[in-house]
Amino acid sequence: xxxxxxxxxxxxxxxxxxxxxxxxxxxxxxxxxxxxxxxxxxxxxxxxxxxxxxxxxxxxxxxxxxxxxxxxxxxxxxxxxxxxxxxxxxxxxxxxxxxxxxxxxxxxxxxxxxxxxxxxxxxxxxxxxxxxxxxxxxxxxxxxxxxxxxxxxxxxxxxxxxxxxxxxxxxxxxxxxxxxxxxxxxxxxxxxxxxxxxxxxxxxxxxxxxxxxxxxxxxxxxxxxxxxxxxxxxxxxxxxxxxxxxxxxxxxxxxxxxxxxxxxxxxxxxxxxxxxxxxxxxxxxxxxxxxxxxxxxxxxxxxxxxxxxxxxxxxxxxxxxxxxxxxxxxxxxxxxxxxxxxxxxxxxxxxxxxxxxxxxxxxxxxxxxxxxxxxxxxxxxxxxxxxxxxxxxxxxxxxxxxxxxxxxxxxxxxxxxxxxxxxxxxxxxxxxxxxxxxxxxxxxxxxxxxxxxxxx
RNA sequence: GCCAGGAUGGCCGAACGGUAAGGCGCACGCCUGGAAAGCGUGUUCCCUUUCGGGAUUCUGGGUUCAAAUCCCAGUCCUGGCGCCA
Numbered sequence: 001x002x003x004x005x006x007x008x009x010x011x012x013x014x015x016x017x018x019x020x021x022x023x024x025x026x027x028x029x030x031x032x033x034x035x036x037x038x039x040x041x042x043x044x045x046x047x048x049x050x051x052x053x054x055x056x057x058x059x060x061x062x063x064x065x066x067x068x069x070x071x072x073x074x075x076x077x078x079x080x081x082x083x084x085x086x087x088x089x090x091x092x093x094x095x096x097x098x099x100x101x102x103x104x105x106x107x108x109x110x111x112x113x114x115x116x117x118x119x120x121x122x123x124x125x126x127x128x129x130x131x132x133x134x135x136x137x138x139x140x141x142x143x144x145x146x147x148x149x150x151x152x153x154x155x156x157x158x159x160x161x162x163x164x165x166x167x168x169x170x171x172x173x174x175x176x177x178x179x180x181x182x183x184x185x186x187x188x189x190x191x192x193x194x195x196x197x198x199x200x201x202x203x204x205x206x207x208x209x210x211x212x213x214x215x216x217x218x219x220x221x222x223x224x225x226x227x228x229x230x231x232x233x234x235x236x237x238x239x240x241x242x243x244x245x246x247x248x249x250x251x252x253x254x255x256x257x258x259x260x261x262x263x264x265x266x267x268x269x270x271x272x273x274x275x276x277x278x279x280x281x282x283x284x285x286x287x288x289x290x291x292x293x294x295x296x297x298x299x300x301x302x303x304x305x306x307x308x309x310x311x312x313x314x315x316x317x318x319x320x321x322x323x324x325x326x327x328x329x330x331x332x333x334x335x336x337x338x339x340x341x342x343x344x345x346x347x348x349x350x351x352x353x354x355x356x357x358x359x360x361x362x363x364x365x366x367x368x369x370x371x372x373x374x375x376x377x378x379x380x381x382x383x384x385x386x387x388x389x390x391x392x393x394x395x396x397x398x399x400x401x402x403x404x405x406x407x408x409x410x411x412x413x414x415x416x417x418x419x420x421x422x423x424x425x426x427x428x429x430x431x432x433x434x435x436x437x438x439x440x441x442x443x444x445x446x447x448x449x450x451x452x453x454x455x456x
Numbered sequence: 457g458c459c460a461g462g463a464u465g466g467c468c469g470a471a472c473g474g475u476a477a478g479g480c481g482c483a484c485g486c487c488u489g490g491a492a493a494g495c496g497u498g499u500u501c502c503c504u505u506u507c508g509g510g511a512u513u514c515u516g517g518g519u520u521c522a523a524a525u526c527c528c529a530g531u532c533c534u535g536g537c538g539c540c541a
Contacts, residue, residue: 038504041510042510045503046509048511051521051522052475054522055474055475055521055522058474058521059522070521071521074521076521077521081521388466388499390482390483391466391483392466392481392483392498394500395500
């Protein structure tokens with residue numbers, strides 16, 4: 001949420017920022033609402049002032065036994081009461097409308113963010129790992145085919161038990177997943193992160209705090225009730241990213257200056273309906289409804305958030321570097337920023353299995369495995385997360401940042417494709433071997449009748 | 457799930473229905489040769505250029521001229537009982 005007073009002070013700047021995002025917001029209407037609200041608020045305050053004076057006079061008169069005068073004052077107080085009720089009802093309605101409108105206003109991009117309309121105008125900052133590529137098979141088998149051959153990814157049975165977009169990891173696939181989780185957590189632990197296991201259901205209030213709600217209800221899985229039915233603050237939803245529970249851990253809290261920067265990492269499952277994405281990525285585990293992820297969340301002092309963003313990006317990248325997976329860094333343009341973000345870097349790993357048009361010259365495709373974002377005070381204001389710089393100073397909103405460190409299925413895809421050998425096995429990247437207990441994924445025999453008669 | 461008790465500023469903690477004591481911590485100032493002590497001021501949000509005003513005793517309703525205080529509903533915490541991976 002934006003700060004209302006800065007909205008009043010420089011509406012042109014806000015309007016321009018919103019236009020750069022390609023967002024459609026009636027700023028004029030919001031300013032008008034604010035104006036009206038302030039008017040009612042001032043009138044209500046002054047009426048209340050009058051009533052407070054009358055009230056204390058009643059107390060005094062009663063004390064002195066001057067009943068008649070007290071009676072008169074009581075009548076005056078009653079008529080004030082009625083007036084206050086009217087004015088304040090109006091004020092409350094306006095305030096609510098204003099609040100709703102403010103919740104739909106997107107974050108203002110940082111001035112360093114390149115202006116652009118869509119993801120096509122994101123700016124590539126650098127690549128890593130392409131100078132010294134591993135020798136790949138002639139034909140890299142895409143992860144979904146390889147996963148099926150090795151019987152380590154089972155999409156068919158996932159669809160059967162839960163629906164399209166859900167899948168089983170089996171055998172070395174499951175072990176690879178476990179190994180990656182342990183490995184990532186330990187990398188980030190070295191970087192000063194505190195491990196957190198968050199609750200998976202989160203309430204509507206939390207979803208609003210981080211900016212998922214009210215605009216993106218359709219992307220969430222609701223527990224009980226249909227998504228398009230009205231919801232209450234305490235209705236529950238499946239966690240779409242650990243950013244939600246972990247950031248909201250400190251909702252309505254006041255942290256101390258010496259607590260910051262606070263760095264938490266959380267491994268959790270993530271659930272996304274991917275509304276409007278049906279028909280894309282039907283095969284494989286690139287876009288699914290449930291996936292695991294290690295999430296990095298930072299709480300910092302406002303002055304430090306942009307330095308921290310660079311640091312956070314480095315911390316997330318470290319995972320890919322140690323795994324030896326080639327990747328690139330993009331700086332998102334204004335039109336591609338998410339709702340709450342003021343500046344975002346994407347980390348895209350190279351998956352050589354499927355040749356896509358917008359992939360690198362070496363072939364294959366890019367897969368987004370992390371977005372490192374600075375939300376400035378946008379989430380903090382919505383969720384009420386403040387800090388006290390010095391013990392005697394008043395509390396102020398802090399800045400929040402987060403990045404995936406990293407999203408697991410896409411890293412699995414990159415490993416299965418980039419570390420693939422000509423014989424159809426997959427070499428386990430060095431740092432994962434201690435967690436996997438093996439240096440090679442060889443797969444296993446599938447079970448069940450459906451495995452027969454494939455005609456080979 | 458049942459029963460009982462509770463929720464007041466950064467923390468602790470008072471307040472016959474009459475308009476939120478006091479203490480601690482922290483900061484600044486005064487005092488001091490310097491420090492301690494002492495004294496003073498400040499330490500939630502909103503409106504207001506200023507002056508000032510309003511709100512705020514967990515949340516939401518209600519009673520009343522007036523609610524921290526009384527009533528109703530809810531949330532969370534504590535204790536006891538029950539259940540339980």
